[in-house]
Amino acid sequence: xxxxxxxxxxxxxxxxxxxxxxxxxxxxxxxxxxxxxxxxxxxxxxxxxxxxxxxxxxxxxxxxxxxxxxxxxxxxxxxxxxxxxxxxxxxxxxxxxxxxxxxxxxxxxxxxxxxxxxxxxxxxxxxxxxxxxxxxxxxxxxxxxxxxxxxxxxxxxxxxxxxxxxxxxxxxxxxxxxxxxxxxxxxxxxxxxxxxxxxxxxxxxxxxxxxxxxxxxxxxxxxxxxxxxxxxxxxxxxxxxxxxxxxxxxxxxxxxxxxxxxxxxxxxxxxxxxxxxxxxxxxxxxxxxxxxxxxxxxxxxxxxxxxxxxxxxxxxxxxxxxxxxxxxxxxxxxxxxxxxxxxxxxxxxxxxxxxxxxxxxxxxxxxxxxxxxxxxxxxxxxxxxxxxxxxxxxxxxxxxxxxxxxxxxxxxxxxxxxxxxxxxxxxxxxxxxxxxxxxxxx
Numbered sequence: 001x002x003x004x005x006x007x008x009x010x011x012x013x014x015x016x017x018x019x020x021x022x023x024x025x026x027x028x029x030x031x032x033x034x035x036x037x038x039x040x041x042x043x044x045x046x047x048x049x050x051x052x053x054x055x056x057x058x059x060x061x062x063x064x065x066x067x068x069x070x071x072x073x074x075x076x077x078x079x080x081x082x083x084x085x086x087x088x089x090x091x092x093x094x095x096x097x098x099x100x101x102x103x104x105x106x107x108x109x110x111x112x113x114x115x116x117x118x119x120x121x122x123x124x125x126x127x128x129x130x131x132x133x134x135x136x137x138x139x140x141x142x143x144x145x146x147x148x149x150x151x152x153x154x155x156x157x158x159x160x161x162x163x164x165x166x167x168x169x170x171x172x173x174x175x176x177x178x179x180x181x182x183x184x185x186x187x188x189x190x191x192x193x194x195x196x197x198x199x200x201x202x203x204x205x206x207x208x209x210x211x212x213x214x215x216x217x218x219x220x221x222x223x224x225x226x227x228x229x230x231x232x233x234x235x236x237x238x239x240x241x242x243x244x245x246x247x248x249x250x251x252x253x254x255x256x257x258x259x260x261x262x263x264x265x266x267x268x269x270x271x272x273x274x275x276x277x278x279x280x281x282x283x284x285x286x287x288x289x290x291x292x293x294x295x296x297x298x299x300x301x302x303x304x305x306x307x308x309x310x311x312x313x314x315x316x317x318x319x320x321x322x323x324x325x326x327x328x329x330x331x332x333x334x335x336x337x338x339x340x341x342x343x344x345x346x347x348x349x350x351x352x353x354x355x356x357x358x359x360x361x362x363x364x365x366x367x368x369x370x371x372x373x374x375x376x377x378x379x380x381x382x383x384x385x386x387x388x389x390x391x392x393x394x395x396x397x398x399x400x401x402x403x404x405x406x407x408x409x410x411x412x413x414x415x416x417x418x419x420x421x422x423x424x425x426x427x428x429x430x431x432x433x434x435x436x437x438x439x440x441x442x
Contacts, residue, residue: 003050003069004151010071011054011078012153018056018082019097020153021281023318025049027146028114032121034169035138037129042118050074051318052081055094061085095306100155103276103283104268110186113163114145124167124192128180131196132171135203139169142419143187150281158283160275166417167192170374171199176209176387178202179354179374181224183417185273202353206375209387211439218349218407219434220342220379226332227416227424228355228370229397230263234327236363237398238289238297240304241324247363248298249398256295256398258406262333263290265299265315271415272329272423277314284314284328293403299325330424335409342430344382345408350391350434351377351384366398371440390440405432 004022011020030044050069053062061084065077112120121141129137147161165187170177180199182190221229235242242248250256257263266286267274277283280302289297300308301316304324315325343351358370372390379385399405408430416424 002149002151003074004149006071007050007052007074007078008151008153010074011052014075014078015054015056015082018054018153021053021097022151023051023279024149025051025146027144029144030116030118030121030142032118032125032141034125034129034140037132037137039122039125044118050077052077054081054085055091055097056082056085058090058092058094059085059088060091060094061088093303093307095302097152097154098156098281098302098312100157101283103158103160104285106160106267106274106276108162108185108273108275109145110163110188113143113165113185113187116143116165116187120187124187124190127192128167128169128196128199131193132200135171135173135200137169137171137196137199139167141165141167148275150277152281156281158277158281160277162273162275164273164417164419165190167195169195169199171196171203173203173207176203176206177374178204178206183415183423184271202375205377206387209376209389212350212378212388212391212436214436214438216433216435218346218379219431220346220349220351221429221431222351222353223410223414223416223426223428225352225355226426226429227330228358229400230327230330230332230424230426232358232360232366232368232397234299234330235323236360237366238299238327239324240298240300240308242363243298244304244307249364249366250295250298252295252298254295255293255403257290257293257401258403259293260335260406260409261290261401262288262292264288264331265313265327265329266331267329269329269331269425272331272425273415273417274328274423278312278316278328279318280312280316282312282314282316287313299327301325326422328422330426332409332413332426334411334413334427337408337410337430339410339412339428342408342410342428343379343384345430346379346382348378348380350388350436351379361394365396367394367396369394391436392438392440393435394437395435400431400434406430407432
């Protein structure tokens with residue numbers, strides 16, 4: 001009998017009639033860090049946890065135990081959740097637990113990555129450092145494997161597993177940095193030398209930047225910037241809780257985006273990472289949220305879906321801060337522009353590598369402020385002419401993608417991955433206007 005089944009049976013014995021969810025997670029995580037072109041840290045951990053959420057007599061509570069539980073520990077876990085539920089206030093919005101449903105078949109697992117050693121990661125780091133050709137380098141290479149089993153008292157039973165690997169680093173030249181990164185299901189698919197060559201090229205070409213005054217410029221945003229934009233659009237916009245509370249900019253059925261934008265959340269995409277169900281045991285089916293510029297869907301958990309009289313889209317998380325539905329596998333349909341053609345299409349604008357310190361100012365208008373980093377270049381008449389210093393921007397992300405605002409969509413889509421089961425498969429975008437408000441220093 002599995003741990004999840006044991007926990008369910010024990011909960012039924014202790015509280016007949018309770019609705020119960022059990023999630024068992026087992027995984028490994030490892031990280032190799034390097035700085036000043038030397039590896040300075042290798043860390044790894046094995047993680048085991050079991051989470052129980054239950055509802056009894058109109059009250060709900062959850063509890064979690066880390067480690068491999070015996071029957072005594074399982075009993076304490078369930079009793080703790082029951083005690084918490086009994087003293088909680090009534091939960092009038094409790095949506096009930098997920099009914100049995102089949103999840104899509106996905107295969108985001110690579111056995112060598114799950115078993116990767118520090119030496120395996122060091123080889124990628126070595127390639128990155130060598131490609132720097134004398135430049136100072138820093139960064140990290142990470143690998144992870146995770147298996148999840150879910151069971152509930154309504155009969156839903158799901159299992160899934162995933163691996164992930166990433167290399168993220170910078171090369172540092174006098175007065176400038178260049179970044180390179182790659183991620184995927186398999187460590188073997190990552191080319192450390194190629195990533196290092198890209199970072200070194202950026203660092204050298206960004207040397208001796210000049211100041212550029214504030215104003216509205218065309219921009220060519222590399223995929224890392226696009227992924228950052230989409231995080232804000234999803235968390236503060238395509239989110240059932242934000243819509244319920246009146247914080248979302250989303251208006252279903254309206255043309256809110258340029259026709260060049262088709263956007264979805266899709267765990268079945270071959271190159272993404274993750275498992276095919278959410279923390280509530282709801283399958284993650286491919287969901288198109290923008291179709292050729294028209295807003296077509298919002299992400300929901302079971303709770304927000306019940307309030308909106310619709311169905312969960314499979315985007316609940318186990319986070320205690322309960323942000324509502326969160327995307328796991330963002331995908332933008334690619335365009336037909338190579339990196340070279342994207343640059344050629346810019347009259348006078350800026351090529352931007354990365355955003356950072358991005359903060360939302362107004363969720364309903366999607367106005368965000370932040371800084372550029374790791375390389376910014378001025379483009380004139382389709383040619384990169386010189387590097388410029390980092391800039392601060394204050395820009396509505398939704399307005400930047402509005403009808404008529406997207407001038408080009410890249411054909412290449414790297415996977416942008418920041419850990420967990422969330423990823424974005426997105427291209428570079430050429431946008432008509434971006435509001436830069438000053439230099440990064442003030």
